[in-house]
Amino acid sequence: MTDAAPALPLVRTVAELRAVVADWRRQGFSVGFVPTMGALHEGHLGLVREAGALADRVVASVFVNPTQFAAHEDLGTYPRQEERDAQLLASAGCALMFAPSVEEMYPQGFATGVTVGGPSQGLETDFRPHFFAGVAVVVAKLLNQARADVAVFGEKDYQQLMVIQQMTRDLDIPTRIVGAATARDGHGLALSSRNAYLSQDELEVARRLNGVLAEAAVQASSRRPLPAVERDAYSALLKAGFERVDYVAVRRAEDLSVFSDGVVDGPGRILAAAWLGRTRLIDNMAVAAPPG
Amino acid sequence: MTDAAPALPLVRTVAELRAVVADWRRQGFSVGFVPTMGALHEGHLGLVREAGALADRVVASVFVNPTQFAAHEDLGTYPRQEERDAQLLASAGCALMFAPSVEEMYPQGFATGVTVGGPSQGLETDFRPHFFAGVAVVVAKLLNQARADVAVFGEKDYQQLMVIQQMTRDLDIPTRIVGAATARDGHGLALSSRNAYLSQDELEVARRLNGVLAEAAVQASSRRPLPAVERDAYSALLKAGFERVDYVAVRRAEDLSVFSDGVVDGPGRILAAAWLGRTRLIDNMAVAAPPG
Numbered sequence A, B: 001m002t003d004a005a006p007a008l009p010l011v012r013t014v015a016e017l018r019a020v021v022a023d024w025r026r027q028g029f030s031v032g033f034v035p036t037m038g039a040l041h042e043g044h045l046g047l048v049r050e051a052g053a054l055a056d057r058v059v060a061s062v063f064v065n066p067t068q069f070a071a072h073e074d075l076g077t078y079p080r081q082e083e084r085d086a087q088l089l090a091s092a093g094c095a096l097m098f099a100p101s102v103e104e105m106y107p108q109g110f111a112t113g114v115t116v117g118g119p120s121q122g123l124e125t126d127f128r129p130h131f132f133a134g135v136a137v138v139v140a141k142l143l144n145q146a147r148a149d150v151a152v153f154g155e156k157d158y159q160q161l162m163v164i165q166q167m168t169r170d171l172d173i174p175t176r177i178v179g180a181a182t183a184r185d186g187h188g189l190a191l192s193s194r195n196a197y198l199s200q201d202e203l204e205v206a207r208r209l210n211g212v213l214a215e216a217a218v219q220a221s222s223r224r225p226l227p228a229v230e231r232d233a234y235s236a237l238l239k240a241g242f243e244r245v246d247y248v249a250v251r252r253a254e255d256l257s258v259f260s261d262g263v264v265d266g267p268g269r270i271l272a273a274a275w276l277g278r279t280r281l282i283d284n285m286a287v288a289a290p291p292g
Helices: A014-026 A042-054 A082-091 A131-146 A155-170 A193-197 A200-206 A209-221 A226-240 B014-026 B042-054 B082-091 B131-146 B155-170 B193-197 B200-206 B209-221 B226-240
Strands: A031-036 A057-062 A096-098 A112-116 A150-154 A176-180 A244-252 A268-276 A279-287 B031-036 B057-062 B096-098 B112-116 B150-154 B176-180 B244-252 B268-276 B279-287
Touching (some): A042 A057, A042 A082, A057 A082, A112 A131, A112 B155, A155 A176, A155 A268, A155 B112, A193 A279, A209 A244, B014 B031, B031 B042, B031 B131, B155 B176, B209 B226, B209 B268, B226 B244
Parallel strands (some): A031 A150, A150 A176
């Protein structure tokens, strides 16, 4: 955890990754895994530290997965900074960086898809219909490549976390999936690689997302009807300066199913996606079950 | 290999399966796996022996997977004979039988699908459109449950073998997939659990399937145009007494793609599916690449 971090071992092929992990196993070490798309920030480093608390050795992948971007999305401009990422990972206690090429992950003739129902329904899927199919395939591959005991994903992408837990359970992938709390800046803004796209004015607006959700979460916990809670939060986001709101919705925390009575009657989660210029931000937080 | 086979250990849960396999690993044993739907015959036992030649300990699963049967198919009548299966597996050197319930494999809320393109296109898919999706999910699960070094599948279901190899490679499931030659009776009929459905008259017809394919394979290898080869084989099957032919087709052996020039120019495979009464039989065999 110093500025002068040691050089981090880097592998680019699945065979090399497996050789290192197998060597760790022979030495009796448990293995933790943190998949990332690089452009690392303090949020990712928290995931690495969490994995380090749960396992003896941590491997992190850095792979900007093209199959989870739609044609009009920001695959081409998504920030890439591999050397800096390696330094940051080393400083957080990561023992190996796995940075495969697109060809290593999706060789000629690749033909398999993974679809996950349940928690993938609605929310992100309404606006990024191909997203979770891309996520599910790449995460299934990465988990099977790394064969870790535990993998840590951020709650920042809460629906993604739910989808990955569902898939891992359903396909019996023998890795425990752990969610880690969202890292935020001093103003409550969830850390995101995409925050780098924001102008100073946009950043001011972005920092209000968290507060709008917190206020709505309190209302939802007090059994205010969810259509009203969601409508008011939607208006509040526009009033705060967001140019467009894809969704703001309260769902059951455990599987993102809807509260069918229209009020919160157990642990919930409020989730939102909203736009500032060409930048799309997401955030979410817990909605406490009502007392009694 | 005696009539008085020892009792075979049986587990019904994934947790128990993993505990036995983990214990084998601790003892330094490699692990082979043979997935079956039970109703075992000499063909399955050959797969178990093949797995035993490739690994120190062999586990076989017996699970009639409902998701690979369509509503009108024979799920309800598919033969089940668990005690006899256990004896046969033990006699072939199997060390553990895994016979999970449907609830163990597909608990409430199961929501994940696996789709495999490439070799799944056409042939069986034209007539059993949901088949390979069901196969892919259950095999992905079983492979991840057993965590074997090697799994053996019969070439009798050649397209299935290709689909499973594609999926395993694409999802980086760390188990080597091996195909084993089709076991046949003294008349060349491929052994199949569904042969038990055949009357004596139907059995006589069924035994001609192999010969029709062998003749067509010779023609294809000698560069006779494939449309003519396939048309003549189709007619020959009807003339032999099959009531209906779903398909008879020559494809590339490596990935089941079509020979785009309409003649065999490399290793091929001829595959067929045909009906006798309510019984659907499949078979296939190698088509040698033309000389030169």
